[in-house]
Structure formats: C-alpha cells, structure tokens
Amino acid sequence: MSDLPTFSDLRAFLAHCEAGGDLLRITAPVDPRHEMTAVQLLALRQGGPVLRFEGAMPVIGNLFGTRRRVAAGLGVSPGGVGALGEFLAALRAPAPVRGLGDALSRWPQLRAALMTRPATLRRAPVQAERLPGLEAIPVQTPWPGDAGPLITWPVVITRPPDEESLSAYNLGVYRAQVIASDRLILRWLPHRGGAAHHRQWRDRPMPVALALGCDPALLLSAALPLPENVSEFTFSGVLRGARVEVARATSVPLTIPARAEIVIEGWVHPGETAPEGPFGDHTGYYNAAEPFPVMRVSAITCRRDPLYLSTVTGRPPDEPSVIGEVFNDLALPVIRAQIPEICDLYLPPAACSYRMAVVQIDKRYPGQARRVMLALWGMLAQFSYTKMIVVVDRDIDPRNWDDVLWALATRHDPGRDTVILTDTPMDYLDFASPSAGLAGKIGMDATTKIGTETTRDWGEVMRLDPVHAARAAELLKGLKCV
C-alpha cells in the first residue's frame, strides 16, 4: 500500500521535501503579522514548495500546499490515493477471513492492524526543553481584520473523563487564539470530538494538550473526519505503517505524540470562556467573535531547536482546501461502499470543499438521481452541510465544469428536476442561511431522463467515429495555432 518512506516526525518529512527540491528557505525577515500570509498564499497558488522562514524559531508554512505533498504525508504517491482509499474502506468493513491462505493474501491489512499499537517513550524528544510562555512561539496573525495571534495547525488532544485508553482519545485540528503568555481560546465547533469530550467533563477541569508540528500522518489523521470510534493515534499508525510513539505529558494526565516539535499542556476550567475572533476563515470571510473555552497553560515543552508549523485559512485555494481535495479521493471508496450507485463524487474546493457536491452515477432507473441525493444528505454526516448537489451521468466528468454546465444546460429542467428542502441542518458559519444552523438545500438532477421521467424523445449525443478523430489528429499534426 505505502510506496514512500515512512516519516516518523515533521523533520523527516521536511528532509524528504528538501532532498526533492521541494522546500525553500527564506532568510530575509518576514513579519508573522499579515506579511507571512501573502508569501504562503502566493507559494500555494503557484504550486510552490514548503516554506521555511528562518528566525529564532523557524516557521514552516505551505506544508501541504500541493496534492503531491498531501499524498506523500499519507505515505503514497498521488496515483496511490485511490488505492489507499480502497484499503481504508476494507479496513472499515473487513470481510470475514476464510482460512490461513485468505488471511495471508490480505497481509497488508493484518500488518497495518498490528502496527497500530503505540509505543510509549520514556525520553520523548518533545520534552527535551521548556519554553517560558506562548510569546516564545512566532505565532502568525494571518489577516488584517484578525483579533490577534492564532495557532492554526495545532493537534488538540482530549479524552473522556474516566477513560485513559488511547482508543478513547480525540485528536482534532482546532484553531487556538493566543490571549496571554499562558492563555489560549480553543475553538472546537460544537459537533467536533473535542467539544463532545468537553461536555463530558461538565463541572471538572479538563486536561488538554496541543501538539504543534506533528508528523504528517498524525497531522492528516487529526484533520480527517474519522468516525468517533476510530482513534486518530491508531489511524496514523495505519497510515504510517509504523507504530506511533507517544509519551506522558508533564503536567496533565494525557498521552502526547513523542516526536512533535512543541506540546502546550493545560486545563480548561468549567464555564470559563472568552470571545474568540474575529478571524478570517476558509469561507473567505471573517467569523464573528463568539465565546469559546479558555485553556490555562500549565507547561510548554519542545524539542531542541524547535520548528513552528503554521498555515493560513482563507477563500479557497488555501492549504486546507488542497488537503480536502485529496481527502475527497480518499473518501470515495468509503462513500461508494455505502451508496454503490455512485461512480464518482467531487467537492469543488472553490465551494469551500463541502458546500457543493457533483455526483456521477450510472443511471439505471427513474428517480435514481433523487434517491442518491437524499441518501447523501440522509446517510452520511459529512454531507449535512452540503447545500447543493448536482447529479450527472457516467459520460460527464464531475471535475470538469464545461461538462457539468453542459449537462445542466441540456439534461436538467428547473421545474421538474430540482429538489428543494427547507429547514435542514447547516453550518452556522453560513451567513446566507435564513437562521443560524438551519437552511435550505438544492439538488439538481442533470442526468438523462429515462422511462416515466419523460414522455419526449430524448436527444442523442453526437459523436464522431474515433477512426476519423484519429485521422484528423494525424492530418493536423504539427499545426501551429495562433
């Protein structure tokens, strides 16, 4: 499955990128207030390298700015993402093993499962040194209207109150606003794993750790919307194909990744909140300030010569939208396992990576496009906030807007082929919704109408004989076009 070396930490991944000419060191001073954002976004838009801003503590940016690097972080080349998705779908629903031969034929799955037991290190590299306070970290203030410095790539580690096993842990990427040398605001949205744990701690202080600069498999596992019963620690071991190395935190009862660059430990006290934001978000707009839990920092440990990993979220394309595109391909086999009628599915990054979906089906019966729309909205939690679904036929490439627009223009009747729902769950960040958290959805059936769906003669798609197309290409070979 894995066709690249395994990266035990961020440094190993950076060394791999640098060896391939895919890392740029910037020695000129760059201001982490706004200026660094401009450099990161320009590099991203050009498909540019990882950036290393040199300084007292170097800042790493644009880490996952290309699909190739996201795939590499998952341990595969870009062409291997689909196969990895198939593998993950098989892991989620393994067929019963039939005898030893069958078990051995599926050895990659078995090996991966064996690799998932974490190893606890007594001397964790991330506990080599301590930092005096959050001001020692060159935290970016990404956008001009932002409320202050924002930690953008933290892996936030939480667990339920009475459960110490790593399988119960949640790791999620939730931005954290720095409000003092020892205070952060944690912005876990209500439906996230971290928020669910927070509710369970109720009137008791909750231990929290933020791991900054983790290895790529752990970073991507924390960003993936994994089911609640799958541990990100375990999952990162499956991706890496090697056991995850962990250690006990120094001042809170939590286990942390041993090879992160920095770990911020602390407590969230019951009822203690502060207004978080405004900050620029992945939608391309600033969020309104809203109360979120405050974390009181009890210790900051780090490696020798630590690196600070940062990113910027904004109107796509941004780093999370590039990651989202790869996750799209990764999730496809899992989605197809649940709704087999789907051939392909695309979440255009420009539509914030989840607010619109284009679905390709192999249409066989009347009403099938509607069934698929309703299945996506009803069965799969990750489509709860998808405002628009367009369903197309097998001959339409959902990633090609010329194809999709042609299908909409020729196979869709707005009166007959549109499904409109009202008062369905919606991302409260969507200010276009009539009420926060409750909004409409639209489904557009742009498939060929068959059977009782139409009484009219349907148009036949014009196609030339491939022999003639080949002859034309031959005749015009070498033609220079102005």
Ligand SMILES: Cc1cc2nc3c(=O)[nH]c(=O)nc-3n(C[C@H](O)[C@H](O)[C@H](O)COP(=O)(O)O)c2cc1C
């Ligand atoms: C760079 C980046 C920043 C993110 N910021 C937030 C955030 O501030 N709050 C949030 O709830 N989710 C944020 N997310 C999305 C979550 O990390 C993601 O949905 C993850 O799957 C949540 O994990 P969970 O389901 O275990 O809670 C961010 C993702 C990335 C990649």
